[in-house]
Amino acid sequence: MDTKIQTSTRCLDKKAVKIYPDQEAASVYVAQRIAQMIIQRQREGKQAVLGLATGKTPIRVYAELIRLHREEGLSFANVVTFNLDEYYPIVPTHEQSYVHFMHRHLFDHVDILHSHIHIPDGTLSPEIIQEYCISYDRKIEEYGGLDLQLLGIGRTGHIGFNEPGSAPDSTTRLVDLSEITRSDAIDDFGGEDKVPRQAITMGVQSILKAREIIFLAWEKRKAEIVRKALEGEVGEKVPATYLQNLPQVEYVLDKEAASMLQRQEWSDR
């Protein structure tokens, strides 16, 4: 391992927390983890089923995966993806749609098959959404479940768009976005009235079924919610707390996002 990278990999309360000096080093590590998983599945003659996230946080991870594809021959031919969420309603060509985001930051630059890409459809008519959501979860199961899920965290403690109040057994569904989440998106959409009020999100249960989960958070602005997510009481007020004590979860943080953690034993800081 690169000695410049200062990591802590203690497992306490079954939590694995890695704290990197910056998001660059952390992102390279996460991309390596994903690449190893893809290669391992290739050797087994199998598909790698990835759950993917949007937002600013994973952008550098995707950039590193593109570099591995271009410079080191990493193929995505055996990769199948399921994105966590999509605004509703939204057309795929909208600059803020997650379809647009994923193509811009990853899919257009690697050799993934278009038929292997799954992103919730923000154009459906309301009466067929419930059936569509059931089929989204069913399709994940048909592929044998998610091998690895990438997760960011919103200011409300949401994972995907599972806002406060989401139940641990929730499945993929149409949800209302909280005012905090909508206000965080105002700049991107260019006005409060332009931010969608709803989204389709994979449910908490759908996420927690993944065989590996990598939770990412960088920067000071995430420090308070990271503390609540890792150290707060588990419950619907902060849906990210549902990840606590799950053996398949690894938290990958930069120093700033980890700066308000109080359990010293999680790091060598």
Ligand code: GLP
């Ligand atoms: C959106 C996404 C989440 C993401 C969150 C944080 O709400 N639906 O999946 O984790 O944004 O975004 P950022 O990484 O930009 O802080």
